[in-house]
Amino acid sequence: MIDLYIFNLPTNNNNNNNMNNIESYPPVLRHLDHHQLPPPPNPDPDKDPTQQDSDPIPIIDFSCLNHDKSKLDEACKDWGFFRLVNHGIPMTLLKKLQEVAKELFSLSFEAKEGACSGSPVSYFWGTPALTPSGTTTRGPQNMNWVEGFDVPLSQLPHFNPHQLPTLESIRLPIKDYKTHLSRIATTLFEAMAKNLDLSLKPSEPYLAENTGMVRVYRYPNCSDANVGWGMEAHTDSSVLSILNQDDEVSGLQVLKDDQWLTVKPIPNTLIVNLGDMMQAISDDRYKSVTHRVSINKHKERISICYFVFPGEDVAIESYKYKPFTYNEFRAQVQQDIKALGYKVGLSRFQHHEEC
Ligand SMILES: O=C(O)CCC(=O)C(=O)O
Numbered sequence: 057m058i059d060l061y062i063f064n065l066p067t068n069n070n071n072n073n074n075m076n077n078i079e080s081y082p083p084v085l086r087h088l089d090h091h092q093l094p095p096p097p098n099p100d101p102d103k104d105p106t107q108q109d110s111d112p113i114p115i116i117d118f119s120c121l122n123h124d125k126s127k128l129d130e131a132c133k134d135w136g137f138f139r140l141v142n143h144g145i146p147m148t149l150l151k152k153l154q155e156v157a158k159e160l161f162s163l164s165f166e167a168k169e170g171a172c173s174g175s176p177v178s179y180f181w182g183t184p185a186l187t188p189s190g191t192t193t194r195g196p197q198n199m200n201w202v203e204g205f206d207v208p209l210s211q212l213p214h215f216n217p218h219q220l221p222t223l224e225s226i227r228l229p230i231k232d233y234k235t236h237l238s239r240i241a242t243t244l245f246e247a248m249a250k251n252l253d254l255s256l257k258p259s260e261p262y263l264a265e266n267t268g269m270v271r272v273y274r275y276p277n278c279s280d281a282n283v284g285w286g287m288e289a290h291t292d293s294s295v296l297s298i299l300n301q302d303d304e305v306s307g308l309q310v311l312k313d314d315q316w317l318t319v320k321p322i323p324n325t326l327i328v329n330l331g332d333m334m335q336a337i338s339d340d341r342y343k344s345v346t347h348r349v350s351i352n353k354h355k356e357r358i359s360i361c362y363f364v365f366p367g368e369d370v371a372i373e374s375y376k377y378k379p380f381t382y383n384e385f386r387a388q389v390q391q392d393i394k395a396l397g398y399k400v401g402l403s404r405f406q407h408h409e410e411c
């Protein structure tokens with residue numbers, strides 16, 4: 057199987073991952089301090105989560121979902137967040153995705169932008185889904201310090217490898233990854249629906265695989281004081297989000313009982329978080345969890361995130377919220393970001409909107 061993931065990686069004159077490659081940043085951000093600080097000599101295990109043996113995040117064993125339903129139910133109610141083990145994705149594939157992503161991000165900004173023009177993939181800096189866009193021309197203030205590729209999974213068969221040779225290295229492993237993601241998301245969602253006693257109509261999918269998208273992120277290391285978060289605190293708009301995060305570099309933090317907890321990077325595990333659509337579908341019994349990503353001064357962090365949504369025109373019916381479709385939700389989020397500069401989210405659809 058390993059051979060499947062050996063491709064010609066994009067070549068780059070300055071392709072040394074231990075160095076910061078200035079060309080990989082947009083011109084407006086190239087003046088910032090990109091030097092990698094040397095790692096601290098003796099990391100303090102209390103401050104550095106990568107040095108800790110574990111974290112309190114609930115662990116769900118995918119191979120035992122049917123035997124231990126209550127564990128999943130508790131994780132969804134109390135946390136809206138869990139670590140998934142025994143998920144059946146080969147470790148070689150998870151690692152391959154990380155490696156090709158790293159290679160791709162080390163290309164020049166212009167090459168990355170050029171590779172995506174006229175393609176179904178979009179390339180961005182900052183977080184257009186959370187904050188007003190235009191970050192690559194505005195500079196680092198108020199910008200989320202992250203770059204990424206947005207890959208709509210339904211479009212994968214329509215990529216033209218000759219037109220998009222640079223993206224071919226990542227398209228192939230994503231194609232295999234997609235099959236696993238659909239299997240995992242569907243099984244998890246069905247187990248959650250059972251726990252919630254939801255009667256699902258197959259014709260009106262609350263989890264529509266064709267809506268799935270993968271976002272591949274790089275959070276460059278940065279020691280510049282002007283730069284704040286990799287991704288500021290937010291909830292996801294999805295039903296479920298499944299994250300393949302860097303094996304070594306931490307950054308993801310989750311809000312639990314008003315405390316921010318850092319999620320330890322553990323190889324061969326996935327992080328699952330519930331999004332706004334799942335909270336609405338469950339009538340607030342399950343939580344759309346607030347999370348954020350911090351920047352590491354010493355090392356860049358790669359993460360590969362899968363989001364799946366309801367069918368665009370499927371009405372979500374619940375007691376707490378007025379019926380709404382994902383299309384309406386997304387339009388409202390975009391409108392709020394434009395008018396207010398931030399996402400308001402589910403409270404917009406409550407029967408009595410909170411002030
Ligand atoms: O990169 C991560 O660890 C999390 C990304 C995330 O929260 C998001 O894309 O919504």
Ligand SMILES: [Fe+2]
Pocket residue numbers: 290291292347
């Ligand atoms: Fe998120």
